Amino acid sequence: MQLSKHDVVDVATSVLDNYGIADLSMRRLARELNVSPGALYWHFENKQQLLGAVADRILTPVGEVTGPWRDRIRQTCAQLRDALLSHTDGAELVSASFAAGQSEAMTGVLNRLGAAAGDAGVASGQAELAARSVIYYVLGFTADEQSRLQWDAAGADVAQTVWAEEPDTRFAFGLQLLIDGIAAHSHAEA
Amino acid sequence: MQLSKHDVVDVATSVLDNYGIADLSMRRLARELNVSPGALYWHFENKQQLLGAVADRILTPVGEVTGPWRDRIRQTCAQLRDALLSHTDGAELVSASFAAGQSEAMTGVLNRLGAAAGDAGVASGQAELAARSVIYYVLGFTADEQSRLQWDAAGADVAQTVWAEEPDTRFAFGLQLLIDGIAAHSHAEA
DNA sequence: ACCTGAACACCGTTCAAGT
DNA sequence: ACCTGAACACCGTTCAAGT
Numbered sequence: 236m237q238l239s240k241h242d243v244v245d246v247a248t249s250v251l252d253n254y255g256i257a258d259l260s261m262r263r264l265a266r267e268l269n270v271s272p273g274a275l276y277w278h279f280e281n282k283q284q285l286l287g288a289v290a291d292r293i294l295t296p297v298g299e300v301t302g303p304w305r306d307r308i309r310q311t312c313a314q315l316r317d318a319l320l321s322h323t324d325g326a327e328l329v330s331a332s333f334a335a336g337q338s339e340a341m342t343g344v345l346n347r348l349g350a351a352a353g354d355a356g357v358a359s360g361q362a363e364l365a366a367r368s369v370i371y372y373v374l375g376f377t378a379d380e381q382s383r384l385q386w387d388a389a390g391a392d393v394a395q396t397v398w399a400e401e402p403d404t405r406f407a408f409g410l411q412l413l414i415d416g417i418a419a420h421s422h423a424e425a
Numbered sequence: 426m427q428l429s430k431h432d433v434v435d436v437a438t439s440v441l442d443n444y445g446i447a448d449l450s451m452r453r454l455a456r457e458l459n460v461s462p463g464a465l466y467w468h469f470e471n472k473q474q475l476l477g478a479v480a481d482r483i484l485t486p487v488g489e490v491t492g493p494w495r496d497r498i499r500q501t502c503a504q505l506r507d508a509l510l511s512h513t514d515g516a517e518l519v520s521a522s523f524a525a526g527q528s529e530a531m532t533g534v535l536n537r538l539g540a541a542a543g544d545a546g547v548a549s550g551q552a553e554l555a556a557r558s559v560i561y562y563v564l565g566f567t568a569d570e571q572s573r574l575q576w577d578a579a580g581a582d583v584a585q586t587v588w589a590e591e592p593d594t595r596f597a598f599g600l601q602l603l604i605d606g607i608a609a610h611s612h613a614e615a
Numbered sequence: 616a617c618c619t620g621a622a623c624a625c626c627g628t629t630c631a632a633g634t
Numbered sequence: 635a636c637c638t639g640a641a642c643a644c645c646g647t648t649c650a651a652g653t
Binding site: 450451452453462463466471472 | 625626627628629630
């Protein structure tokens with residue numbers, strides 16, 4: 236049967252979930268698909284592009300939201316974090332794809348957060364900056380959280396009660412700093 | 426002559442500066458040091474640990490600062506960003522080392538930012554969270570900035586006037602969001 | 616159009632054996 | 635104590651040649 240982009244991303248995602256990003260190699264993926272490594276390069280220009288497609292797959296649950304700007308930021312970020320935590324090394328993979336400019340889905344998130352900042356009253360030239368700041372936070376926090384989670388899950392159940400109490404609350408706290416900062420920079424408060 | 430940790434980190438830093446993080450391999454480094462790859466494993470447990478030592482080298486210019494908490498945060502972050510921009514792929518390397526918990530210097534930065542947040546009036550349990558948020562921002566922003574800078578420097582001088590106007594101002598804006606957020610969370614304002 | 620086979624130029628890490 | 639040599643088990647990418 237012929238290889239389709241969709242199949243490749245499917246299998247890549249399952250390799251990611253079962254073995255992690257370190258084992259998501261072009262060769263390993265090709266083996267899993269029963270094709271030669273070169274076959275992948277007919278469908279994708281390079282590994283970065285393929286990982287970008289996996290990132291967009293991971294981010295499909297992140298959708299449009301409505302309501303006051305604060306709620307839109309909070310919901311979008313919560314959806315983003317949930318999506319990342321739903322796949323092994325999800326935060327690391329999406330971070331890398333975002334940095335490489337290979338994720339269309341992240342561009343969508345960026346635009347929606349920028350629109351929310353705009354509605355908050357932030358000048359249009361600075362709204363994208365505010366949106367980027369929020370994304371840096373979500374990616375940084377979640378990558379950190381996920382590496383601890385995965386480390387703990389791997390048998391090392393050391394003193395996690397001290398650190399891991401209420402990650403949702405911790406996440407919300409840092410996000411609130413940015414939301415308050417955005418509110419402070421409004422020209423006109425809603 | 427015998428290999429010392431110091432020599433290894435020296436040469437590793439120069440490989441980083443001249444060829445970038447992708448070319449900073451254990452084998453390449455060993456070749457540059459006229460030693461066999463295995464020799465490096467006498468001095469460092471693994472590549473992560475060696476990169477952590479390079480990260481700490483990069484961060485030596487980031488020192489203690491004094492003054493009101495807002496200035497301390499601003500100065501620490503400015504020093505951090507400057508240090509990262511002084512080495513090819515500096516932000517990416519330090520980001521990875523911080524995430525892996527391999528940089529003592531970043532732990533120092535974290536503690537100093539946490540102390541500043543504490544002085545701002547943030548509850549002690551949340552001060553470290555605030556400090557982490559600031560670090561996620563600086564690392565995210567600077568990695569982004571540096572990848573654009575390096576891409577532009579590599580001949581592609583496309584429309585950078587649109588995006589690259591005043592990166593210092595852009596950096597300060599995002600940081601100000603967090604500082605304002607921290608101020609909003611103070612129990613007692615100074 | 617889509618894929619194979621084989622090659623090119625690499626990796627990180629380990630470890631017996633040498634000095 | 636410190637390092638070599640050689641091996642193990644891999645990488646991403648290219649490209650002539652096949653169907």
